[in-house]
Amino acid sequence: MKKIILINFIIIFSIILLLEFTINSFKLSGLMGIQTGLINKNDKLHFFIPNSSGIIFDKKVFIDKNGFRVPKQNFNYNGTKNVFFIGDSTTFGNGVLEENTFVGLLRKNFSNINFFNSSVPGYQIKHHVINLDQIKKFKNKNIDKIIYVFTLNDVMNSANIIDLKNKKEVSEGSYKIKEIKFINNFNIFLRNKSYLYMYIKGKLTDPSKRWFSNTNNFYMKNDLNFLKTHLNTLKNFSKKVNADFSIIILPYEYQTRKCDLDNLTPQEKLKNIFDDVKVKSLDFTKYFCKSNNPREKFYKFDPMHLSKKGHKLVYSQIINEINF
Numbered sequence: 001m002k003k004i005i006l007i008n009f010i011i012i013f014s015i016i017l018l019l020e021f022t023i024n025s026f027k028l029s030g031l032m033g034i035q036t037g038l039i040n041k042n043d044k045l046h047f048f049i050p051n052s053s054g055i056i057f058d059k060k061v062f063i064d065k066n067g068f069r070v071p072k073q074n075f076n077y078n079g080t081k082n083v084f085f086i087g088d089s090t091t092f093g094n095g096v097l098e099e100n101t102f103v104g105l106l107r108k109n110f111s112n113i114n115f116f117n118s119s120v121p122g123y124q125i126k127h128h129v130i131n132l133d134q135i136k137k138f139k140n141k142n143i144d145k146i147i148y149v150f151t152l153n154d155v156m157n158s159a160n161i162i163d164l165k166n167k168k169e170v171s172e173g174s175y176k177i178k179e180i181k182f183i184n185n186f187n188i189f190l191r192n193k194s195y196l197y198m199y200i201k202g203k204l205t206d207p208s209k210r211w212f213s214n215t216n217n218f219y220m221k222n223d224l225n226f227l228k229t230h231l232n233t234l235k236n237f238s239k240k241v242n243a244d245f246s247i248i249i250l251p252y253e254y255q256t257r258k259c260d261l262d263n264l265t266p267q268e269k270l271k272n273i274f275d276d277v278k279v280k281s282l283d284f285t286k287y288f289c290k291s292n293n294p295r296e297k298f299y300k301f302d303p304m305h306l307s308k309k310g311h312k313l314v315y316s317q318i319i320n321e322i323n324f
Helices: 002-025 102-109 125-130 132-136 181-191 195-205 207-221 227-240 253-257 261-277 285-290 308-321
Strands: 039-041 046-048 053-056 059-063 081-086 113-117 143-150 160-163 168-171 244-249 280-283
Touching: 002 195, 102 113, 102 308, 125 132, 125 227, 132 227, 143 227, 181 195, 195 207, 207 253, 207 261, 227 244, 227 261, 244 261, 253 261, 253 285, 261 280, 285 308
Parallel strands: 081 113, 081 143, 143 244, 244 280
Antiparallel strands: 039 046, 053 059, 160 168
16 A cells, blocks of 8 residues: 555656646746845835845846846946836846846947846835935936836835725735635745746636736726825936936736726826826837737736846837937
8 A cells, every 4th residue: 555655656746747847848837936135125125135146036136236137247337328227026027037138138239328227026116216315326427317117016005905895905916815824825935936836826817817906906996196296206306317217117918918998097097197297108008919929028927027028029119219
């Protein structure tokens, strides 16, 4: 009996290993974890530890002395002009090698410009206001442009949103079973270790739909006028340092499945706010909607992070619409 159990265990374990290898080889899913020791936190802000390196979403990343993402260790900025990107994990480029992100592509093709990618996973608009101190450190340099890449969850006051029906905070990607602490911790472990788990979870639960639905609920039921204070702070700071300030709006993957008014209401609300504050905004949603197979422009089973093809699309539109 013990021998039979052992043989069955070995067979099952071998099948799991084979599936892991196959799914990874054919890039059918991707991991979603951030290595410990990369990000530090204080009372107001979390930030990358300067001169660090590690794994984020299965890709090696390098952080320079400023806490910004760079292509390699000991990277030198040799340009004569300076462009700052502010944003969250989408702009940082989770899951994509730096040279294949839209910032990396700009860096590679405009060698006379220093592109500072100050983005940090989890940042929202309030964090960018606090983080202006990072840009102030470069007061001795001429800052030509500050480009804010805006994703829909930047309006949240935390990593969580309010479930208006039950009057409690919930994660953007939450569903009831994850409220069980053990299951949630097990989910966090597996999403950082198992391609098979991420594939099965993506197929069965459609995380892109869930995350967009929760975020869209916030847009539908809340006033966004609080954004104006933050936007004015960013705009006035840019004016003070003589930098051109612009915002790029990126979509959630689920929106691109059906680009109609119901799905794109968040973008319309945002553009009205940006126009009121007189901030230049570029909505790249339409380019994703018009592209062939928009889903391949996003990281596998991910609500908003871009794939290598998605970064290339954003890069192409940036050089078409922003004059460097």
